[in-house]
Amino acid sequence: MRPGIRAPDLRRKGLRARIVLGYAAGTLLVSIVLVCVTFLLARSYLLDQREASLTRQAFADANVLDSRLATAGTEVGDVLDELVPSGGADVVLHSGDSWYSSSLDVGARDVPGDLRELVSTEPAASAVVDTADGPRLIVGVTLPSADVEFYELAPLTELQQVLSTLAAVLGAGALAATAAGTAFGVWAGRRAVQPLEQVAGAATRIAGGELATRLPATDDPDLVGIVASFNSMVDALAARIERDARFVGDVSHELRSPLTTLVTSVEVLGARREELSPRGREALGMVEGELTRFRRTLDDLLQLARLDGAAVRESAQPVCLATLVRQVLADSDRPAELLTVPGDADTTVRGDKTSLERAVRNLLDNADRHAGGPSAVAVERRDGAVLVTVDDAGPGVAPGDRERVFERFARGPRAARRSLPGAGLGLAIVAETAARHGGAAWCADGPEGGARFTLSVPAVPS
């Protein structure tokens, strides 16, 4: 075995598989040891019992023999015929130089030499021998008075049957214990992995924006630490996200007061346009234009801060996207014919009306900015989602830029020119709004050569 190779193999199997394997191997090992010990103990006990009873019988039979032989003129062979040992045992004896046997199955060949030596010194001795018809227990005693070695041989087949039955029962028990151990391992593995799955689920929800998600408190001493540190990590994360969002909010808020003064003062100036010199009027126009742009950027920043704050779910309500798009088109003085709603599908989603409106408006503004306006707008329901597509007839977006355009402060190549308004936050807001609603936003080739921007939001099941 090469542990350097086996170990990573096992690790690749995963925590649950390792726990199951561990329990299975452990129970198998323990049951094998128990089975072996039990079997050996039982075997030696049964053998001892058999030996003891055979020894008693041998002494009894030998005494009978002895007393008969004491009667003058009695032949060993005659006495042997009279002896009928119980339990199917046979008798072999050595008297003088001859061997006598009570049965044809056994004879001198079945008495081992070392047993004979033992018998010459001890009052009784025993051994297990293999005979022509199976193993037998042989017990020998000496009758020193008659110079006779008396051996009694008992068959062990019955004992063997008992032992093999015992072995089968014990083996089955070991297998059952291993199976139970494996099953317990599966259960324990599941139990061990369960907290990890909880953590994974919580992490997924947090990544989806549910920052209030925490792991439930536990009194399991092994998990208390993990739960506490996970929850404090999420606390820290949420606090940080909130701080960042608040910072953007605070900055924008601080900018709002001077901006309000500026906007209002410029309005007052605008009402007195006629009193200004031509150069003054031109400058006023520039200030008005830049102010509008400033306001929009600030609004965009605030909108992003709001989206980062993850408050969309709280204000979620059913919103019909077809109606919403129609309204945005009307509000921005675009022809209603731009919009097609195939099959008058139900285009209701759950969401925040204001931010969805903002996202749709940004898509239309984006087409204005980079492609001379949208050429077609569609709202359709497809695969459990409502798609808002905005086509344009502009130069399109290069495949390599299609992800980047949704990043914050990303601007198209033409936007390098000062005349284009917007700070490049519009599509980032679209992407962020889609994500907050559990949807997506993407960009592809339009059917007429321009670009097609799509906002997808999960539909309310109809």
Next chain:
Amino acid sequence: MALRLLVVEDDDHIRTALRWALEDEGYDVAEAGSGEEALQAVAVSAPDLMVVDLMLGAMDGVDVIRQVRRTLDLPIIVVSARADTSDIETALDAGADDYVTKPFAVKEITARLRALRRRVGPAAADHVDEVVLDRDPVAPLVLREARGTVHRGEEQLPLTLTEFRLLCELAAAPGRVFSRQALLERVWQHGFFGDERLVDVHVRRLRTKVERDPSAPRVVVTVRGLGYRLDLQ
């Protein structure tokens, strides 16, 4: 005669610029730089309209509105730096009629003020003079639209103009469900993207005045997911 408008705002620059712009729009503008000044100005000159900033200093805009509402029914517009906070709801609860978010164009404020000043809604033009909303034998609830009054028995209820117009819109078609959207357009003249909190808060305030048990309203009923309905009792 020009309408008298009180601007309550603690930022000097904004207040001054706002006064210029509103004077350009033809209002007779008075200024107040703090909550205390505002209450004094209200007591002395009784303005027709108020524009109130929410963050004022020691006494904030919500307190000012609450104080003014005790005695006067005049359109109040709140100016706030953030529209997504609960401040707006608190201010509406205290009695403000509408709000605008900074930075705003003055045209936005004047449009809101004009909407709030309309005495009679278009739906009410061909309306009968007296509608009994609740036929309680002891204290019936009676709306007299032309006179601009609502009585519970002998007592005249102190509805604000906005609450009164909300009630008139609902009473124009008893039993019909009005969506929040529709009410926003009719009472406040907001577009599709107006803030529906306005309707909810005003309905809540209206109920505390016209219902016998505001926690179990029977006259102005909520229709879940659709809007509100007025039931004649």
